[in-house]
Amino acid sequence: MTQRQLLQVLEEYLKGRMHFVQTMSELASRGQNMKMLKNANVMALLQPLMLDVDPSVQQIATQALGRLVGHSEEMAKELVQGEVLPQIVNSLPKHNNYYKKAATLVLRSVAKHSATLAKAVVDCGTLDSLMICLDEFDPGVKESAIWVLCHVARHNEDLAQAVVDAGAVPFLVLSMQEPEIALRRVAVSALSDISKHSMELAHIVAETGTIAILAQMILNPDTKLKRQVFSVLSQIGKHSVDLAELVVEAEVFPTVFICLQDPDEVVRKNVAILVCEIAKHTSELSQLIVNAGALPALVDFIGENEGSVRLPAVMALGYIAAHAETLATAVIMSLGIPQLTQVLSNEAEENYVRAATAWSLGQIGGHSSEHAVAVAGENVLPKLLQIYTSPDSSDDFQNKAKNALKNILQKCVHLPALEPLLRDSPQNILKHVVIQYSKFKHQLSPARQVLHSHTRPKTSSLWVANVLELSRFISLFLILNAVC
Amino acid sequence: MGHNMADVVRLRSRPCVSGQKYIERRRQEEQDRRKDILAAITIQTWLRGLRVRAYMRYLHDAATTIQRHWRGFFQRKSFHVLLRNALHTRNMEFYNCKAFNIQKIWRGYYVRKYVHNYYARKIYLETLMVANQITRIQLKEIVGSKACEWDRRFRESDEQRMDRLACRTHYLVSTRQIPGIYNSPFLKEPMDMERRLIEARPRINAERFLISARNSTRDWTEMSYQKPCSIPHIRAKKPQGPFLEQSQIWRHRLKPLEPTLRVATSFTSAEEAALEQKREEWRTRVIDDAFLPFANHRKNKKYEPLLQTSCAFGSIDYGTHHFRDTDTTKNISKKPFKTITRTIPLFEKFGKMYC
Numbered sequence: 001m002t003q004r005q006l007l008q009v010l011e012e013y014l015k016g017r018m019h020f021v022q023t024m025s026e027l028a029s030r031g032q033n034m035k036m037l038k039n040a041n042v043m044a045l046l047q048p049l050m051l052d053v054d055p056s057v058q059q060i061a062t063q064a065l066g067r068l069v070g071h072s073e074e075m076a077k078e079l080v081q082g083e084v085l086p087q088i089v090n091s092l093p094k095h096n097n098y099y100k101k102a103a104t105l106v107l108r109s110v111a112k113h114s115a116t117l118a119k120a121v122v123d124c125g126t127l128d129s130l131m132i133c134l135d136e137f138d139p140g141v142k143e144s145a146i147w148v149l150c151h152v153a154r155h156n157e158d159l160a161q162a163v164v165d166a167g168a169v170p171f172l173v174l175s176m177q178e179p180e181i182a183l184r185r186v187a188v189s190a191l192s193d194i195s196k197h198s199m200e201l202a203h204i205v206a207e208t209g210t211i212a213i214l215a216q217m218i219l220n221p222d223t224k225l226k227r228q229v230f231s232v233l234s235q236i237g238k239h240s241v242d243l244a245e246l247v248v249e250a251e252v253f254p255t256v257f258i259c260l261q262d263p264d265e266v267v268r269k270n271v272a273i274l275v276c277e278i279a280k281h282t283s284e285l286s287q288l289i290v291n292a293g294a295l296p297a298l299v300d301f302i303g304e305n306e307g308s309v310r311l312p313a314v315m316a317l318g319y320i321a322a323h324a325e326t327l328a329t330a331v332i333m334s335l336g337i338p339q340l341t342q343v344l345s346n347e348a349e350e351n352y353v354r355a356a357t358a359w360s361l362g363q364i365g366g367h368s369s370e371h372a373v374a375v376a377g378e379n380v381l382p383k384l385l386q387i388y389t390s391p392d393s394s395d396d397f398q399n400k401a402k403n404a405l406k407n408i409l410q411k412c413v414h415l416p417a418l419e420p421l422l423r424d425s426p427q428n429i430l431k432h433v434v435i436q437y438s439k440f441k442h443q444l445s446p447a448r449q450v451l452h453s454h455t456r457p458k459t460s461s462l463w464v465a466n467v468l469e470l471s472r473f474i475s476l477f478l479i480l481n482a483v484c
Numbered sequence: 485m486g487h488n489m490a491d492v493v494r495l496r497s498r499p500c501v502s503g504q505k506y507i508e509r510r511r512q513e514e515q516d517r518r519k520d521i522l523a524a525i526t527i528q529t530w531l532r533g534l535r536v537r538a539y540m541r542y543l544h545d546a547a548t549t550i551q552r553h554w555r556g557f558f559q560r561k562s563f564h565v566l567l568r569n570a571l572h573t574r575n576m577e578f579y580n581c582k583a584f585n586i587q588k589i590w591r592g593y594y595v596r597k598y599v600h601n602y603y604a605r606k607i608y609l610e611t612l613m614v615a616n617q618i619t620r621i622q623l624k625e626i627v628g629s630k631a632c633e634w635d636r637r638f639r640e641s642d643e644q645r646m647d648r649l650a651c652r653t654h655y656l657v658s659t660r661q662i663p664g665i666y667n668s669p670f671l672k673e674p675m676d677m678e679r680r681l682i683e684a685r686p687r688i689n690a691e692r693f694l695i696s697a698r699n700s701t702r703d704w705t706e707m708s709y710q711k712p713c714s715i716p717h718i719r720a721k722k723p724q725g726p727f728l729e730q731s732q733i734w735r736h737r738l739k740p741l742e743p744t745l746r747v748a749t750s751f752t753s754a755e756e757a758a759l760e761q762k763r764e765e766w767r768t769r770v771i772d773d774a775f776l777p778f779a780n781h782r783k784n785k786k787y788e789p790l791l792q793t794s795c796a797f798g799s800i801d802y803g804t805h806h807f808r809d810t811d812t813t814k815n816i817s818k819k820p821f822k823t824i825t826r827t828i829p830l831f832e833k834f835g836k837m838y839c
Binding site for chain 1: 605608609612613615616617618619620623626627630633634637638763766767768772
C-alpha cells in the first residue's frame with residue numbers, strides 16, 4: 001500500500017470516529033434515547049475514544065459521555081468503576097478550553113447524582129485540577145469548573161469542607177464580581193451550597209466580605225441570580241446569631257421587601273425563607289426586622305400568594321410574635337390574624353402550611369389575655385378544635401393545633417369566645433375551658449345562663465367523675481355553686 | 485427590894501405611923517410595885533423603840549442620801565451615752581425612711597423606664613403602624629415602577645422566543661398555492677405568526693455565535709459602591725485649663741445604664757419562671773394520666789369515692805329538683821321569712837352628729 005492509500009484509510013477512520021462521536025453527543029442530549037444507548041453499551045465504546053489521538057474526537061467523546069452520564073446514575077457508577085476519572089482529571093490542565101469544558105461536564109454529571117459518587121470524584125484529585133481551571137481567563141471554563149464544585153459541595157458537610165480546604169472560596173468571591181451573568185449565578189449558587197451545611201463553613205464564606213457584595217446584587221434584574229443570592233443569604237443567616245447579625249448589618253432589610261413581590265415564585269419564596277431564618281434567632285433581630293417594615297410586607301405576601309410559598313412567611317410571623325409581647329401586639333395591629341385565619345380555613349392548602357399557621361396563631365395568642373381575645377375574635381378557636389378532633393389530620397397537625405389551643409385557652413377570658421368550645425370539645429380541652437370559666441364565678445349572670453343551658457344535659461355524676469380529678473372537680477363545683 | 489432591917493427600925497421608931505396603916509400602905513405599895521414595874525417597862529420599851537427607830541430612820545436617811553447622790557452621779561455619766569444612742573437610733577430611722585423613699589422612687593422609675601415602659605411601648609406601636617403605612621406606599625411605588633420594567637422584559641423575551649420559533653419553523657410560511665396554518669381563509673387577515681415567518685431570515689454561524697455571546701450578557705448595570713467620604717469636623721476652639729477630654733466626658737454622660745443582674749432581674753422572676761415552666765409542661769404534656777408503677781398495679785387502682793360522700797353537703801333529698809332547692813309548700817305563709825329587721829334610725833346617727 002502506498003502512503004496515500006494509508007492516509008486515505010486513516011482519514012476515513014477519523015471521519016468515522018468523528019461521525020460516531022457527534023451523533024452520540026446529539027443523541028445523548030435528549031433523555032428519551034437513554035435506554036437505547038444503554039442497551040447498545042455505548043459507554044464502553046466511548047470510553048477509549050476519550051483518549052483518542054485527535055483532540056476534537058477527544059473533546060466530543062468526552063462531551064457525549066458527560067451528557068450520557070448526566071441522565072442516569074448507573075452509568076455514572078460504571079464510569080467510576082471503569083477508573084476513567086483519574087485520567088480525565090490528570091489530563092485536565094494540559095488541554096485546551098473546549099476539552100476542559102467537556103471534562104468538567106463529565107465530572108459534574110458524575111458528582112450530581114449522589115454523595116458517594118461525588119466523593120469518588122473528589123478522591124481522584126479533582127479539586128486541585130479545578131483550581132487550575134479557575135485560574136483561566138475564559139469565563140465558560142470557569143463557569144463549568146465552578147459548577148462542578150457546586151455539585152460536589154451540595155451533598156454533605158465533608159465534601160463542602162474539602163472544597164473549602166482546596167481554597168475555592170476566594171476564587172468564588174472573585175468570580176461573583178465578574179461581569180458575566182452566568183458565571184455570577186454559578187458562583188453564588190456554589191457559595192450557597194457550601195454555606196448551607198454548618199456554621200463554620202458559613203463563617204468562612206461570610207468572613208471574606210461576601211455579604212456586602214451579595215447585598216449589592218439584590219436589586220439586580222436577573223431572576224436566577226436573585227434566587228441564588230437570597231438562597232445564600234438565608235443559608236448564612238440560619239446558623240447562628242452572629243451570622244444573622246452580619247447579614248442584617250449589610251443593610252439588606254428594607255430593600256429585600258421589594259423582592260417579595262417579584263414576578264418569579266422561587267425568588268419570593270427565597271426572600272420569605274431569608275426573613276424567617278433571621279427572625280428565628282433572637283428578639284432583637286425580630287425587632288430590627290419589624291422596625292424595617294417587615295410586617296406589612298409579610299402580611300401582604302401571605303394575602304397574595306398561595307400554597308407552600310406562604311409557609312416561610314407564616315413561620316416568620318410566628319417567630320416574630322413568639323419572641324416578645326410587644327411584637328405580638330404589632331403583628332395583631334398589622335392585621336396579621338385575618339390573613340392567618342384565611343390560610344387556616346382554606347382547605348386547598350397543604351397540611352403542613354396549615355399546621356404552621358396553627359402554631360403561629362398559638363404563639364400570637366399565648367402572651368396575655370388581650371392577645372388571646374384578639375386571636376379568639378376571628379373565630380379561630382372552633383377551627384382549631386375542629387382540626388384537633390378530625391380524624392384525618394396528621395399527628396403533627398393535631399399536636400400543633402392542640403398546643404395552640406392550650407396556649408390560647410390559658411390566657412383567654414372572653415366568655416363569648418369560649419362558649420362554642422363547651423359543646424363538642426374532648427375532655428382535656430374542656431378541662432381548660434372550665435377552668436377559665438371558674439375564674440368568672442363572681443360574675444353570675446352570663447356564666448349562669450351559659451352553664452345552665454350547657455351542663456344540664458350532662459349533669460350525670462358519671463360525666464362529672466369522668467371528666468375531672470378531684471382538684472379540678474372543685475372548680476366545677478364552685479361554678480355550679482355560683483350558678484344555682 | 486431594898487428594905488432592910490435598919491429601915492424597919494427607923495420606921496418603927498417614927499411616932500406618927502400606925503402599924504396597921506403602915507402595913508396597909510406597904511401592901512398597897514407591893515401591889516402597886518408590880519404595876520409600876522410593868523408601867524416602867526412599858527415606858528422604857530417605848531422609849532427604846534423610839535430611840536432605835538429614830539436611829540434606824542437616821543440610818544435610812546443617810547443611806548438614801550448616799551444612794552441618791554450616787555445614782556444621780558452615775559446616771560448623769562451614762563446619760564450622755566444614752567442620749568447619743570437615742571439620737572443615733574432616731575437618726576437611723578430618719579435615714580431609713582429617706583432611703584425607703586429613694587428606693588421606692590428609684591424602683592418605680594426603673595420599672596417604668598427599663599422593665600416595662602408603657603408610654604414608650606404605646607408610642608412605638610403607633611409609630612410602627614405609621615411606618616408600616618409608609619412602607620406599604622413606598623413598596624407599592626417601587627414595585628409599580630419595577631413592574632413596568634419586568635413587564636417590558638417579559639414581553640421582550642416573549643418576542644424573542646417567538647422570533648426564534650419563527651426562524652426554526654420558517655417552512656410553515658404560506659405560499660401562493662398553499663395557505664399556511666397561520667393564514668386561514670376564514671380569518672380576515674393572517675395571524676401575527678405569519679408576519680414573523682415572512683420576516684424570518686436564516687441565521688449564519690457568526691450570528692449564532694453572537695447570540696450565544698449575547699445570552700451571557702455582560703452586566704454593566706451596576707456601578708461600584710462607594711462609601712460617601714465623611715466631612716471632617718469643624719475644629720472649635722480648644723477649652724482652656726486642664727479639663728478632662730471632651731470624648732471622655734461625653735462617654736461618661738452618654739454611658740448607658742448597665743444594671744447589675746440583681747437589679748435587672750424582676751422581683752417576680754422566680755415565680756414567673758415557675759409559671760412559665762408550669763405552662764410549658766401543661767402545654768406539651770402528652771399523657772395526662774399520672775404514671776403509676778405497674779409492679780403492684782392491681783393494688784394501685786385509685787379509689788374514686790362517691791360524689792355524695794366526698795362533698796360537705798352530702799346527698800340531696802329525694803324529690804328535690806335541683807341543688808339547693810327548697811320546698812316552699814310546707815311553709816306556713818306564702819311570704820318568705822324575713823331575716824332582716826328594720827334599722828333603728830336613732831342608732832344611725834351614732835358618731836356622726838355632735839351631741
